[in-house]
Amino acid sequence: MAIIISGKDYVSQHIDSLKTRCGEISKKKVPFMKVILVGANPASLSYVSHKKKLCEKVGAKFEIVEIHPEVEAQDFLKIVDEINKDAEVDGMIIQLPLPSQLKKLDIYNLVLPQKDIDGFHVQNLKDIYENKITESSLIPCTPKGVMKLLDFHKIELKGKDVVVVGRSHIVGKPIFHLMLNRNATVTICHSNTKNLPEICKRADIVVVAVGNSRFYNSSFSHKDQIIIDVGISRDQENKLCGDVDFKELEDCVQALTPVPGGVGPMTVFSLIENLIIATEKKYI
Amino acid sequence: MAIIISGKDYVSQHIDSLKTRCGEISKKKVPFMKVILVGANPASLSYVSHKKKLCEKVGAKFEIVEIHPEVEAQDFLKIVDEINKDAEVDGMIIQLPLPSQLKKLDIYNLVLPQKDIDGFHVQNLKDIYENKITESSLIPCTPKGVMKLLDFHKIELKGKDVVVVGRSHIVGKPIFHLMLNRNATVTICHSNTKNLPEICKRADIVVVAVGNSRFYNSSFSHKDQIIIDVGISRDQENKLCGDVDFKELEDCVQALTPVPGGVGPMTVFSLIENLIIATEKKYI
Numbered sequence: 001m002a003i004i005i006s007g008k009d010y011v012s013q014h015i016d017s018l019k020t021r022c023g024e025i026s027k028k029k030v031p032f033m034k035v036i037l038v039g040a041n042p043a044s045l046s047y048v049s050h051k052k053k054l055c056e057k058v059g060a061k062f063e064i065v066e067i068h069p070e071v072e073a074q075d076f077l078k079i080v081d082e083i084n085k086d087a088e089v090d091g092m093i094i095q096l097p098l099p100s101q102l103k104k105l106d107i108y109n110l111v112l113p114q115k116d117i118d119g120f121h122v123q124n125l126k127d128i129y130e131n132k133i134t135e136s137s138l139i140p141c142t143p144k145g146v147m148k149l150l151d152f153h154k155i156e157l158k159g160k161d162v163v164v165v166g167r168s169h170i171v172g173k174p175i176f177h178l179m180l181n182r183n184a185t186v187t188i189c190h191s192n193t194k195n196l197p198e199i200c201k202r203a204d205i206v207v208v209a210v211g212n213s214r215f216y217n218s219s220f221s222h223k224d225q226i227i228i229d230v231g232i233s234r235d236q237e238n239k240l241c242g243d244v245d246f247k248e249l250e251d252c253v254q255a256l257t258p259v260p261g262g263v264g265p266m267t268v269f270s271l272i273e274n275l276i277i278a279t280e281k282k283y284i
Numbered sequence: 285m286a287i288i289i290s291g292k293d294y295v296s297q298h299i300d301s302l303k304t305r306c307g308e309i310s311k312k313k314v315p316f317m318k319v320i321l322v323g324a325n326p327a328s329l330s331y332v333s334h335k336k337k338l339c340e341k342v343g344a345k346f347e348i349v350e351i352h353p354e355v356e357a358q359d360f361l362k363i364v365d366e367i368n369k370d371a372e373v374d375g376m377i378i379q380l381p382l383p384s385q386l387k388k389l390d391i392y393n394l395v396l397p398q399k400d401i402d403g404f405h406v407q408n409l410k411d412i413y414e415n416k417i418t419e420s421s422l423i424p425c426t427p428k429g430v431m432k433l434l435d436f437h438k439i440e441l442k443g444k445d446v447v448v449v450g451r452s453h454i455v456g457k458p459i460f461h462l463m464l465n466r467n468a469t470v471t472i473c474h475s476n477t478k479n480l481p482e483i484c485k486r487a488d489i490v491v492v493a494v495g496n497s498r499f500y501n502s503s504f505s506h507k508d509q510i511i512i513d514v515g516i517s518r519d520q521e522n523k524l525c526g527d528v529d530f531k532e533l534e535d536c537v538q539a540l541t542p543v544p545g546g547v548g549p550m551t552v553f554s555l556i557e558n559l560i561i562a563t564e565k566k567y568i
């Protein structure tokens with residue numbers, strides 16, 4: 001029976017200290033995040049509601065700015081710019097995905113670095129790329145959450161063979177750098193990778209971030225492998241599931257994360273932590 | 285007998301077109317680069333002289349700013365700042381290595397991005413990190429030169445297993461991203477990697493950038509492997525050599541670069557090209 005690496009458990013054990021930290025900074029300024037939501041993609045609505053819930057649970061302020069899905073790029077930029085300039089707002093995120101007319105924008109670099117609690121801006125990525133992470137670095141939320149989980153479970157990374165499946169700006173690339181900074185030997189795989197099962201099979205730790213329901217099965221793994229499942233999608237019965245075939249693997253790997261209740265809650269937790277960091281940087 | 289991937293040949297075949305391009309922009313402004321040289325490290329002096337030579341060959345202006353090796357950080361910053369502000373200067377590089385008192389500086393981000401012809405500034409790395417390279421991107425010189433060599437020899441990267449040995453800011457990390465952008469499956473190895481020979485042995489293409497004379501031998505390679513040797517050091521007889529045991533491998537791999545005459549000339553060529561690009565961006 002594999003160890004279940006639960007993000008839900010992590011959050012329930014750490015939420016109080018986040019709340020305390022939020023209370024401390026709130027003596028000077030209550031952290032306030034705004035989420036720009038273009039249209040009403042059902043997955044986005046669900047993510048946003050999780051963020052709102054945790055935000056309010058720790059005592060931070062949360063507001064959604066709803067925008068019409070056919071908004072023109074220049075009007076969209078005006079809204080982002082106004083929030084960038086609003087001194088009341090400490091953190092801003094642009095909820096992805098965006099409609100096609102906005103995809104040509106330099107989307108990851110629109111939010112001011114100091115308000116970029118998603119950690120997508122190049123000025124924030126610099127810290128992980130250059131291996132100069134400090135307490136006040138704004139690290140992308142899912143990768144940050146993955147590292148927290150690994151650390152919490154005392155999983156050593158130095159010298160380990162790590163495979164990251166997926167090379168997105170949001171997950172794959174930052175995880176690659178975070179793992180490299182911890183002295184793992186890291187391979188990044190993607191849609192053009194040949195022999196993916198073979199490459200994964202020789203890894204000590206695999207981070208799967210593809211979005212392809214339960215494709216990762218025993219042909220990719222071995223009994224000592226640790227698997228972090230970042231994927232989230234719905235199966236044919238509309239049930240939430242990850243990239244990993246949890247049922248098949250839970251008895252034949254060393255450890256793995258469930259979906260839901262694995263990486264998802266860690267992403268939200270890290271986002272709220274980033275909001276608090278952004279506020280602290282401004283007011284302490 | 286392996287194919288010898290010669291940088292020297294590449295440069296001799298492409299120098300005229302670089303010269304023509306330099307001539308074109310010179311009608312508006314003669315490209316002018318300044319090199320900040322702190323102290324007189326013999327390797328640095330040799331690199332700088334290669335840069336000067338090629339610069340003058342294509343018709344660009346070159347100037348060395350020599351600085352005392354015990355310069356204080358604030359005085360050093362003042363000099364960099366003056367050159368940043370000097371409208372006559374189109375490109376600036378800070379020759380590495382630097383003495384210890386300057387190592388705490390954010391050295392890769394001191395030169396203005398538009399003059400950063402080394403391509404080390406985060407604003408320039410953004411293009412390769414985000415896979416948004418254009419004709420006017422300032423890409424780090426050695427990685428850029430490596431890609432030119434591979435392209436010149438029509439070496440396909442898509443779906444190939446590439447191993448990069450070394451994770452420096454100057455070579456390893458940018459090469460990783462450039463290879464990933466070309467849809468290779470990329471692994472980055474370093475001093476903490478276990479089983480390095482085994483990992484290299486399964487790669488289609490290996491880029492070795494360590495600086496350890498001739499350590500890379502047949503125990504790392506196979507007959508279909510392509511090897512790019514970025515290392516440069518001197519052996520016990522004070523002879524220039526790379527990381528690769530060229531003599532041992534030239535008969536038993538598919539292709540490899542020599543040292544000297546391999547990647548070295550490509551780095552200098554790419555630097556001068558970056559100088560021209562920086563000038564074109566300003567004046568066209």
